[in-house]
Amino acid sequence: MASGRPLVFAHRGGADALPEHTLAAYLRALDEGADGVECDVRLTRDGHLVCVHDRRLNRTSNGTGLVSGKTLAELEELDFASWHPAAAAAADEWPEEHARLLTLERLLDALREHGRPVRVLIETKHPSRYGAEVERRLVAMLRRYGLAEPKPDDPIQVTVMSFAALALRRVRKLAPAVPTVYLLEIVPPGVGRGRLPFGARIAGPGIALLRSRPQLVSALRAAGHQTYVWTVNEEADLDLVVAQRPDGIISDRPKFVLERLEKV
Ligand code: G3P
Numbered sequence: 001m002a003s004g005r006p007l008v009f010a011h012r013g014g015a016d017a018l019p020e021h022t023l024a025a026y027l028r029a030l031d032e033g034a035d036g037v038e039c040d041v042r043l044t045r046d047g048h049l050v051c052v053h054d055r056r057l058n059r060t061s062n063g064t065g066l067v068s069g070k071t072l073a074e075l076e077e078l079d080f081a082s083w084h085p086a087a088a089a090a091a092d093e094w095p096e097e098h099a100r101l102l103t104l105e106r107l108l109d110a111l112r113e114h115g116r117p118v119r120v121l122i123e124t125k126h127p128s129r130y131g132a133e134v135e136r137r138l139v140a141m142l143r144r145y146g147l148a149e150p151k152p153d154d155p156i157q158v159t160v161m162s163f164a165a166l167a168l169r170r171v172r173k174l175a176p177a178v179p180t181v182y183l184l185e186i187v188p189p190g191v192g193r194g195r196l197p198f199g200a201r202i203a204g205p206g207i208a209l210l211r212s213r214p215q216l217v218s219a220l221r222a223a224g225h226q227t228y229v230w231t232v233n234e235e236a237d238l239d240l241v242v243a244q245r246p247d248g249i250i251s252d253r254p255k256f257v258l259e260r261l262e263k264v
């Protein structure tokens, strides 16, 4: 592997090979050599942080309705794997719990048990909908796991991400030592000039944005910021992104990205 390659993160645990946000997907991404994992978190009705991307349950489970409308116990009854084409073939290899709802707590426990160094990108979903509760509960959990004051020798290193500057502000206030990523689908005026809000150290442009503004990575680098690009799944996009020398690549296909980086 060439030195200085970008970090490779498994998006939603690695959403291509296995059902997103299942423990099976996260563990496979670690085995494949991903440097880190990306996890979306939402709040249940009774205040638990769960790893689910969509607002509704319909696409990735056999349930319906809003994640935020259900209790943890109700969500734990659902099947979060069978919708995925790979689930049937892989099911025999998994303990049944790997197809179930993943809580952030369970994910952190599993990563601690696994033991190898891993970076965890936690994206808080919809701060405007939940008030400050997602960030408050997230930081409280990070404190319980000793992750709110990052230690260089801790195998788990957490970074919080959001599209909402509001969420970054809350995290900075509650846990100033936790690094944050400002996710971007457009380039707000300040960001174009290399300024990120509320102490965010890293910018997270989407691949659609970079196709039209590839030089954004070097502009941010010149301003002293790192860049993590999402969600890079195709060869042509990967070539475009690698040429810009970002610090991180977030992909549904971490194995594919790692193999391609070996050849660069
Ligand atoms: O890593 C950032 C990326 O996950 C943002 O998009 O919709 O997949 O959460 P989304």
Ligand code: CA
Pocket (backbone or CB within 6 Å): 038, 039, 040, 123
């Ligand atoms: Ca996400």
